[in-house]
Amino acid sequence: MAGRPRPVAKPPTKAPAKPSSKPPVRASRRSRSRGAPPRRPLAIALAVLAALTALCAFGVLVYLRTPHRGRGRPVRITVAEGADSAAVTRALWSAGVIDHPWLFHMLAAVTGVADRAHRGTVALRDDLTPYAVLRTLHRGVAGLIRVTIPEGYTRFDIARRLESAGVCPAADFIAHTEDPVLLQRYGLSGSLEGYLFPDTYDLPPDSPAGRVVERMVAELSRHLRELKASHPDGVLRAASLSGSDEGPASPSPGGFDRADRLIVTLASLVERETGSPDDRAHVASVFWNRLRLPDFRPRLLQSDPTVVYGCTVMAARGTPLPSCDRGDGGVRRGITGAMLTDRGNPYNTYQHEGVPPGAIANPGAAALSAVLAPTSDQDLYFVAMGSGRSAFAPTLEEHRRNVQRYLRRGDAGVSP
Template sequence: MEGPEPEQPIKVDSDVGATIARALSLATLVAVLGLLAVLGWLFIVYPDSRGPSGYVEEVVIEVSEGMTLRKLAHRLESEGVLENPRVWSLYMRMRGLDRHLRQGKVRFRVPMSPEEVARYATTRLGRIQIRLLIPEGFSRFEIAARLDEYGVCDAEEFLDATEDAAILASYGVEANDAEGYLFPDTYEFDDQTKPRRVVERMLANWTRRNEELEKKYADKLAKLKSWTTHDIVTLASIVEKEAAVPAERPRIAGVFWNRLNSKRFLPRRRLQADPTVQYGCMAVPEAAPSCARFDGRITRAMLDDADNPYNTYRHSGLPPGPISNPGAASLAAVIDPEEHDFFYFVARGGGEHHFSKTLRQHNIAVRRNGQR
């Protein structure tokens, strides 16, 4: 008796198998090429693409410890710095930058490319360049605070550098500190610049600008033989603090020259400038009891306090040194002041002042303008 026939193996058409294999290979190739294209765009095209334009030139974001990349990205989008927070977050993660966010106040310019945003947002891409304005009339204490706020250098270390005798001597500053010689201007520094370098940049700028003034006003300076450069800078620093309207600088300088030179003004040679009293409370608060509770505002006790060496209501002549860092216009105003017979001035609104020739006229102007 014959047994059952053995089962025959199922044969697959070789052409069908080859087709499927080719399709899978093609799909894999397309997927790989697509992935390469996406990665190429992400790492080559995207980083240098132009960011959104906004109505502001700078956005300041406080990056606290523990802030996630996702939260920062969405904050940047809401502030108009980024267009697509998800793509930027992916870009940051693919480069391993998401765990190295820069902390503190971070300033982003608008517009910025995604790569520039990344550079400012992380500490892994090296130093960032910081552009900041030092306004005319800032004291070294105010400059120190701004440099610290922008991340250029530590405030206390900057103040120490402004008192470095070697630095001062190398730039011909004959004073105990650089107050008055830190020229106000727009500067660009790397973050975490050495304080010494910052001071040197500002002093070099002052030297260059002062040389220009000396050439321009050579004849005028020749008539001020008894006045040193430090004296001129000191008086200019007071003019800078008093003049809110640029056009008034020469006139205000003329008032102070009149107070210093005229026998008609009493008490003799008293500049009677409020900003000098304020500066004394910042620079040497331990010297004057009235400065103990100084909060930026002047009190009658401060005006009466002769222990404040900068109090020009109680001390004749110039204060011990500059009280701010004047710009070229205030320096020029002191060298070439407006000639007139005014001895007094009082604020009348809008940054402007009312000028008077006599104390009686001045008192009337004070009452009219609601001043003390």
């Protein structure tokens, strides 16, 4: 009916929702971070890049510090004017000095070493690390050649080693060991055999042979002077036996008196007779006893190495001994009966009494010390037992028993 208000319809009421057992669904990360930069992929990329950089740096460091697989062979390369890192790398690669030339090329270019490298001849070795090669090139000077001279080498052995290392020609070295001016300066005669101290030397390539000789003699003089100061009794023994009128004191700087010459000569025999450190002083005492004991006659040292050295020297002088000829023009290295009975060999201590005319090799400090401080034994004989050691005896009868005992095994030698 008109004028009567209508009742307002109420919306239907909903039943209260039952609580759900499912956890509420969170808004997705994508919806919450829409528009923000993706941080995790960037961090991963940076970490990978840092790891790769560290790995490369470690690899370069290992490369720089790893020696090339060589034998220590001396190598000389020529760096031409205007040579760039590629040219220097090719020269090193061709000479067998480096591995991985592409890596060395990169390092030489980055460091600028190739631009500052020495122009001309550079001395290296085939067992250096790339770092050592770069450092040698960076110094701007030719490198040194390291040469080791073993104890017991003769001057002929030393000459060949120096020539093969590229230090100086063998013929020049031998000529300077026989230089009359040098011999007079040192108070010696014949040659400088025995006075070329065995040691490790760092020498420039193409060194003047005379300078190399003088350096080695200076080293021998220094070591001998120090050993004499430590063994005054040995010096007096040598001075009394040699009849040296200069006494135990050293002569003029760089020179050698008669006592010095006796010490060096006996030390060369000790050096060649035994390689056992425990036997050196005992072997030295045998030689001293043979030279000093009044009841030992004739005073023959009877040392096999002296005979062999005499064969070598006579052949080098152009007057080879028939007893030393092995049949093809070469010199025998093994002892024969003809060699032992050859009086034409001036170094034959089976035929000539006393010490030989000079040293037969270049002794080291240990052999020199053994001569200056021998044992107090009264032995006069020794025979090699084949094990590196020697059997000693005071009488000929006992020595003969030792010879029979050890020669029967076929692995020993006899001397004296």
